Amino acid sequence: MSVPALEISGLTKNFGAAKIIRGIDLTVARGERHAIIGPNGAGKSTLFNLITGRFAPSSGSIRLHGEEIGGLAPYEINRRGLSRSFQITNIFPRMTVFENLRCALLWAQGYRYSFWHMVGRQRALNEGAERIMEEINLAARRDVPAGLLSYAEQRALEIGVTIGGGADVIMLDEPTAGMSHSETDYIVDLIRKVTEGRSLVMVEHDMGVVFGLADRISVLVYGQIIATGRPEEVRGNPEVQRAYLGAVLEKEEAAG
C-alpha cells in the first residue's frame, strides 16, 4: 500500500490544563474524501488548526505524504502540498477576485519572493487563475474587490483560493456554513469537481453534504475519534448513534 496522504498518530493538544485533543489517530488515503463530524466543541477546528500549523501540537505526530509536519509554520506546511480554507471567510478583501486567485498560485508555480517577474506577463500564471475563476463561476466578477462579493461568492472564492495552489491535500472547514439550500448544492458540486483526484479532509455540520460527499467519515467527540469508517458503517455504529448522530439525524428527519 502506498504512503497515505495524511497520517496522524497519538496527537494531543492542551491549552493550559484543558485537554482539547486527547489522542487522535487518523489516516487519510490518497484520493480519499474524508469528513470529520462531531458536536460543537468536540475539537474539530482545533484539529484542523493543528494539522495546518496554526497551533503546534502538544504531542503526537502528523505526517503529510510520510513526512513529519507537526510544529511547522503554516507556510512551510502549505509548501509541502496541503492547503486549507477557513470557517470564517478569509480572503484578501481589498484585492480583486482575479488577484486573490493569482496570489494563491504564485508560490505553487515557483515564483517565491521574486521581484523580477512581471505577474501580468506570466502566461501560465494568468491562465491558471482564469481557469480557477471559471471553475468557481466567478469569471463575471473578475475585477470586483473580494470584500464586495456576496457571501456565497466569497465562500466560492475561499475554496478557489484554497485549491488554487494545486495542493494535493485539501482541507475545508465548514464550506457550506451559513448557506441556503441552493447555494449549498452549488458548493457541493464545486467541491466534488475541484477535488477530483486529490485528498480532501473536511469539517461539516450538514449531514446531507457529509453523506453525499465523503468516502469515509470520522466522528470526533470530546477530543477523541470514537469511530471511523464508510458512511453506512458510521451511520449504523451504535456508539455514534448514542454520542452524536442519533440526535442530529432525528432533528434532520423532524425538520425534513
Add this chain to the structure above:
Amino acid sequence: MDLILVTMIDGLVTGLLLFMLSSGLTLIFSMMGVLNFAHASFYMLGAYFAYQISRYIGFWPALFIAPVLVGLVGAAVERYGLRRVHKYGHVAELIFTFGLALLIEEVVQFVWGKGHVEYNAPESLQFALFSIADYEIAAYKIFMIAVAAAIFIALLLILTRTRVGMVIQAALTHPDTVEALGHNVPLVFMGVFGVGSALAGVAGVIAGPVLGTFPGMAVVLGSIVFVTIVVGGLGSLWGALVASLLIGWLTTFAASYNIGMADLLGALGIEPPADLSESLLRDIWTLSLPQVGPILPYLLMVLVLVFRPYGLFGNRDA
C-alpha cells in the same frame, strides 16, 4: 557610595515620572488597542495648564485643576476624534494620534510661544529636605516621588477593589461580553482615555518645573515613553513599571558617571593609538557614558526585541 544613593533617588524620580505616562498609555492601549502617540502631548498640556493656572491662583489648586482639564481634553479627543477614525483600523488611529501630537505642539507654540515659560516649583517646596554627604536633596523631589507613589497605589486599588475597576479589567480582555452585561463600553473607553490623559497631565504638572516647560517637552519624553512600554511588553502594567524604573535608573546613572571609553579600554590594557587623527578611532576613544546615555533606552529596546520580541512582560500581540 553617596553618589550612588543620590543617583538612585534621581533615577527613581525619572522612573516614576515615566511610569505615570507609561501606565496611562498601557491602560489605553490594552483596552482600546490604540497606541496614543499624543500621550506625551497631554503631559505637555498638563504642564502648560498648570503654569497658566498657577499664575492666577497658585500651584496647589493647579495641581488638581490642570489634570482634570487635561482629562477633559483627552475625553473630547476620544469622543470626537478617535471614535471617528476607529473604523479605519489601528494604523489609522496611530496616524491620527501622531497628527494630533503635531497639532498640539503647534497649538502650544501658538498660544504660549516658542520659548520656555516661567513655571516653577512652589516656594513652600523650594528647600533642601536633607542632604547625603555634600548632595542636597530638594524637597520637591521627594514630593514628586510621593505623588507618583500615591497615584500608583490609587490606580492599583481602583483596578482591583472597585466595581469600575472590575469593568475595566473585564473590558481589557472581553470588550464584547462587557457590552452584553449592560455596560456602556464606549463610555468606559472615553473614561479610560480621559483618565489616562489626566495621569499624563499630573506628570506634566509636577515635572514641568524640573524638566522645563517648553513646546519640545512632549517630543523629548514621548519617544522614551514608547520605548518603555515596548521594552516592558505592550499591554502589561507590571512591565511598564519595571521598564520605567529600569530606564529611569539607566539614563540617570549614565548621566552621572563620567566613564570614558578611553578609561574602559585602558583598564582592559588597550593603549590609545598614537595617532588619533583617524576620525573613527577618535570617536571611539572619546566616547563617554554621559554622551551615550540618551541612546541607551533605544539600544535596550533593540536588544529586548531581538531576544524577547514580546517585551519583558508582554504576552499579547498588538
Add this chain to the structure above:
Amino acid sequence: MTSLSNTDRSVAGRGALGAAGPWILAALLLGVLPMLFGSPSSVTIMNQMAITIVFALSYNMLLGQAGMLSFGHAVYMGLGGFFAMHVLNWIEEYELTLPLPFLPLIAGLFAMLMAALIGLFSTRRAGTVFAMISLGVGELVAACSVIIVAFFGGEEGVSGDRTVAPFLGMEFLHPEDVYYLIAFWLLLSALGMYLFSLTPLGRMANAVRDNPERAEFLGYSARWVRYGSFVASGFFAGVAGGLFAINYEILTEENLNLATSGMILLVTFLGGTGYFVGPVVGAVVFTLLQSVLSLQTEIWQLYVGILFVATVMFFPQGLAGLIAMHGPAMRAGRLGSLAGPYARVLIPGAIGAAGVAALFEMFHHLRTAAPGDEAMTLFWITFDTHSAAPWIAAAAAAAGGLFLAARGAPAMRAAWDEANRIAQGGAK
C-alpha cells in the same frame, strides 16, 4: 482613472503602449517643466518636489502597499544621503572617476544594505509593534549622529561639492543642471517602484497587508514578504537621499530625525496611500504649500497640522482618493450637477477658513510683534490689531462662512449621492 488605482488591475489586458503612455507623458512633462518655470526659485522648488516624490513613493511602498506604518523612514534616506556625501568627498580626495548620475545608485545600495540589517528584527511583526520599532531605530540613529562624528559629522553635518564628479562634460554647477539629473532618477525610481508592485513579491505585499494569516496559508511567510518590501523601500529612500546630497550638498542630523520621518508620513497620507500616484500628489501639494505658506506666515506649520488631522479624520483616502472618488460620476457625465452644490459649500467654507486664519494671524501678531508695532497686513489690507473692527470682521467672516458651509453640506451630500446613483445605474 484606472491607471491611478493600485487596487490590483493587471496590465496584461492593455497594450504595451497603453501601459507606457502615462510614463511617456510624465517624461515629456518633466522635460518641458523647466522651460515653463525657468526662474531659479522655481527650479529649486521643482528639485525639492522631485526628491520628496521619490521619498514619498518609497514610503508608500511600506504604508500603502505593505500596510507597514513607519515612524523612522528618514533613517534610510538620511543614511543614503550621508554615504553619498562621503563618496563625493572621496572622489575629490582620491581623485576617483565616478560620474555624478551614478551617485544615487550607490546611495540607494548603501541604504538598502542598512535596511536589510535593521529589517531582520524590525519586520518580524507588523502593525503597532513595527511602528514602535521604527520609531526607536529612528531615534537611535538620530542620536548616533552626534556620537559617530566620523560618519555623521556631528552638529555641522557633512558637506561636499558636486562639481567634482562631472559627467559627459557637464559640471552640475547650477540647479538647472541638477534638475535633469533628478528628473531622470525620479522617473527611473517611480517606474522601478511601480514595476515592483507588479512582481510576485509586490503582489504578495498587498496580500500580506490585507490578510497576513491567509498569505501564510498560501506558502508565503508574511515576515519575509514584509522584509522584501522593507529592503526595496530602503533602496528607493536611499536614492532620494543621494539626490538630496547632490541637490543641497549638505546633510545634517535633521535629515534622519523624527521630524523628517513624520513629514513624509504626512505627505504620503495627504496624497493618499491607496493609489500609486497618491504620494506624488501629496509631495507636489505639500512642497507648494510649504514654499508658499512659509513665506506668507510664521504659523504655517499650525495650518499644516490642522490640515493633516482633518485629512485623517474626514478624508482618509487622501487627495488622490478624493479625485478618484469622482471617477464614476465623471464617466457618467454627472460632474456638472455637482458644481452648484459644491460651490455653495466650498466658497463660504473658504471664506470661513480665511476668517479663522485671520483670527489666528492677528492673535499671533498681537503676541509676537514688537511693542508699539500695531499695524499688520492681512489679505492686502493693513490695519491696527489693537482696534476692535478687524477682529469683529474676521470673526464675522469665520462664523458666517462656516455657518453657510454647514448649511449647504446636506444639499451637497444629496447631490453627490444622486450623481453616483445615476453613475452606478448607468454602469449596470
